[in-house]
Amino acid sequence: MKRNIVDKIWQQHAIPTASGHPDILAIDFTLLHEVTSAQAFAELKERQLTVNRPDRCLATIDHSIPTRPDRHRVDDPKAIQQMQTLKRHCQEQGIPFHDIDSGHQGIVHVMGPELGITQPGMTLVCGDSHTATHGAFGALAFGIGTSTLSHVLATGALLMHKPKVMQVGFSGQLPAHCEAKDLILRLIKELGVGGANGHVIEYTGSAIQSLSMEARMTLCNMSIECGAMAGLISPDTTTLSYLKGRPHAPGDSEACHQWLQWASDADCHYDRVLRFDVSDWQPMVTWGTNPAQATATHEWVPDAQHPSDQAALTYTQLKPQQAIQDITIDWAFVGSCTNGRIEDLRTVASILQNQRVAGHVTMYIVPGSEQVHRQAVAEGLDQVFRNAGADFRLPGCSMCLAMNDDVVPAGARCISTTNRNFIGRQGTGSITHLASPTTVAHSAIAGHIKSGVNP
Amino acid sequence: MKALQTINSQPIVWAQQDIDTDVIIPAQFLTTTERSGLGQHLFHRMCQSDAEFPFTQTHNRDRTVFITGDNFGCGSSREHAVWALMDWGIQAVIAPGFADIFSNNARKNGLLLITLPEPDWQQVLEAGLNDEHIAIDVKQQRVSAGHLEWTFDLDPFFKSLLINGQDELAYLLQHQNEIQTLQQQLSRTQFLTNRSTT
Numbered sequence: 001m002k003r004n005i006v007d008k009i010w011q012q013h014a015i016p017t018a019s020g021h022p023d024i025l026a027i028d029f030t031l032l033h034e035v036t037s038a039q040a041f042a043e044l045k046e047r048q049l050t051v052n053r054p055d056r057c058l059a060t061i062d063h064s065i066p067t068r069p070d071r072h073r074v075d076d077p078k079a080i081q082q083m084q085t086l087k088r089h090c091q092e093q094g095i096p097f098h099d100i101d102s103g104h105q106g107i108v109h110v111m112g113p114e115l116g117i118t119q120p121g122m123t124l125v126c127g128d129s130h131t132a133t134h135g136a137f138g139a140l141a142f143g144i145g146t147s148t149l150s151h152v153l154a155t156g157a158l159l160m161h162k163p164k165v166m167q168v169g170f171s172g173q174l175p176a177h178c179e180a181k182d183l184i185l186r187l188i189k190e191l192g193v194g195g196a197n198g199h200v201i202e203y204t205g206s207a208i209q210s211l212s213m214e215a216r217m218t219l220c221n222m223s224i225e226c227g228a229m230a231g232l233i234s235p236d237t238t239t240l241s242y243l244k245g246r247p248h249a250p251g252d253s254e255a256c257h258q259w260l261q262w263a264s265d266a267d268c269h270y271d272r273v274l275r276f277d278v279s280d281w282q283p284m285v286t287w288g289t290n291p292a293q294a295t296a297t298h299e300w301v302p303d304a305q306h307p308s309d310q311a312a313l314t315y316t317q318l319k320p321q322q323a324i325q326d327i328t329i330d331w332a333f334v335g336s337c338t339n340g341r342i343e344d345l346r347t348v349a350s351i352l353q354n355q356r357v358a359g360h361v362t363m364y365i366v367p368g369s370e371q372v373h374r375q376a377v378a379e380g381l382d383q384v385f386r387n388a389g390a391d392f393r394l395p396g397c398s399m400c401l402a403m404n405d406d407v408v409p410a411g412a413r414c415i416s417t418t419n420r421n422f423i424g425r426q427g428t429g430s431i432t433h434l435a436s437p438t439t440v441a442h443s444a445i446a447g448h449i450k451s452g453v454n455p
Numbered sequence: 456m457k458a459l460q461t462i463n464s465q466p467i468v469w470a471q472q473d474i475d476t477d478v479i480i481p482a483q484f485l486t487t488t489e490r491s492g493l494g495q496h497l498f499h500r501m502c503q504s505d506a507e508f509p510f511t512q513t514h515n516r517d518r519t520v521f522i523t524g525d526n527f528g529c530g531s532s533r534e535h536a537v538w539a540l541m542d543w544g545i546q547a548v549i550a551p552g553f554a555d556i557f558s559n560n561a562r563k564n565g566l567l568l569i570t571l572p573e574p575d576w577q578q579v580l581e582a583g584l585n586d587e588h589i590a591i592d593v594k595q596q597r598v599s600a601g602h603l604e605w606t607f608d609l610d611p612f613f614k615s616l617l618i619n620g621q622d623e624l625a626y627l628l629q630h631q632n633e634i635q636t637l638q639q640q641l642s643r644t645q646f647l648t649n650r651s652t653t
């Protein structure tokens with residue numbers, strides 16, 4: 001029987017129960033952060049349960065932590081309590097915890113992969129919808145709510161019906177001026193925000209094979225934005241070279257060979273198949289209030305097709321047929337689990353080199369983890385950012401959801417490498433345009449939306 | 456979890472599609488370490504900005520059925536969205552479709568999500584807009600309003616938990632031995648080294 005990667009992982013991890021009942025799916029690894037975990041630990045305590053396998057968990061703080069130099073000073077007493085609660089629970093239950101200044105603190109989805117924790121063929125969960133990021137390694141990784149988190153912590157498993165699997169094949173090669181972010185924004189536009197509900201997406205094809213692991217993570221990360229519970233890519237030699245030498249990854253070649261076995265078999269079955277030739281795809285940017293409301297950067301704001309488009313345009317203060325490149329921006333943000341990795345920072349630095357951020361634009365560059373921060377400093381990227389007038393900050397989720405003090409002011413317009421442009425996501429009354437690191441960097445310099453494509 | 460067999464209420468209607476969990480409960484209220492107390496922040500932004508918003512109307516205050524648009528609960532995985540709805544008093548949400556993580560979160564908490572095909576949903580919506588009483592029978596998987604009646608699909612496993620007020624964790628704990636055996640098998644084939652980074 002030819003099997004796709006999800007079939008293979010499911011077969012090895014699932015215990016079938018009575019017919020019609022969901023399967024019991026064993027979970028290999030659980031990542032935790034401060035925002036969604038407290039109530040899960042409380043539930044365990046109430047039932048007098050302990051964490052099943054603390055060594056298969058890893059926690060950090062990312063959402064509410066400040067990114068300014070004195071980040072130990074947190075002003076919101078509830079945020080302090082939340083972070084301390086996680087720390088205490090980890091101590092009580094013996095869960096490894098990467099605190100700030102440990103050298104490994106960061107956004108969970110940046111931290112896990114860079115430590116080599118995410119490996120092909122594993123099941124991995126986190127109380128966070130962007131857990132799909134880890135699918136880049138050929139892991140079945142998905143976001144869960146807090147109650148499910150308590151189930152996994154207590155039993156090492158959760159209940160779930162086997163999801164459907166959709167193959168999204170990208171043939172051709174992405175043009176040189178496009179990035180993984182443009183690829184996924186275009187796919188979400190094609191599918192709509194609920195287009196992949198009930199499915200796991202496997203990304204395949206020549207355009208995927210040539211992507212770096214960082215780019216694959218960007219792609220898988222946003223799978224949730226078209227409703228997919230997870231997005232993944234079969235492991236190949238790119239996967240193996242990335243994992244080599246990482247702290248939690250094994251060094252022997254036997255392991256590596258086994259990893260490749262997880263890849264989908266040629267001609268295996270999928271529940272749904274979509275194919276796109278991406279050779280003429282273009283840099284993308286959103287104009288509305290969900291990630292599917294996107295268009296190519298050289299185009300115009302579209303006419304409203306639905307009442308919800310009209311509502312979005314009212315919120316973003318744009319008019320149909322206005323040229324995208326004429327939209328003036330006030331803020332530029334580089335960071336998040338979508339685009340806060342070292343490769344993203346290098347891309348941005350290469351554009352900001354010997355340039356200045358426009359006088360009316362405030363630019364924040366927030367590395368995804370302490371490791372990314374260290375690496376950026378070692379390569380001198382921090383100097384490039386400072387010379388350009390951008391603010392290079394300390395790691396965390398930051399302006400991706402504005403739970404700390406990094407907030408886009410009401411009425412201000414931000415071009416951002418993050419994953420959600422929902423109303424008020426970056427601060428009450430703020431307007432967000434999602435784009436790639438390249439487009440954000442060019443826009444920051446120009447002061448209006450601008451991609452890397454020469455006009 | 457409380458057993459849930461029948462629900463009777465006039466509905467609250469907000470028939471917008473793609474309502475995301477950031478709208479249901481904004482990030483600023485996620486610093487809580489409790490499950491309770493979130494109802495007061497449900498649809499915070501809408502309640503603040505729109506005097507006509509259904510959840511601000513006093514005559515809607517004791518209603519427990521919510522009719523809304525397709526793909527409800529998309530976006531962030533925050534279970535706070537479910538907690539906020541339930542803390543407010545909502546027992547059932549009726550829509551043409553729900554986002555996956557939101558559905559999972561709802562079932563863990565005993566919030567009944569009723570997915571109806573578009574034409575049926577349109578009829579229920581109409582009844583809702585006319586302020587008709589909605590009756591839901593979980594066992595029979597039936598929604599009715601006036602003389603109209605619709606049936607809905609319900610996962611048999613979830614249904615039995617809901618009717619009996621049981622939860623999934625108890626069920627999983629009963630299978631702990633099988634899970635452990637599988638975990639041991641998996642450890643043999645997996646390559647997670649424990650070189651500590653802490």
Ligand code: SF4
Binds near residue numbers: 109130419
């Ligand atoms: S960076 Fe944004 S999307 Fe990613 S985990 Fe943090 S808040 Fe969520």
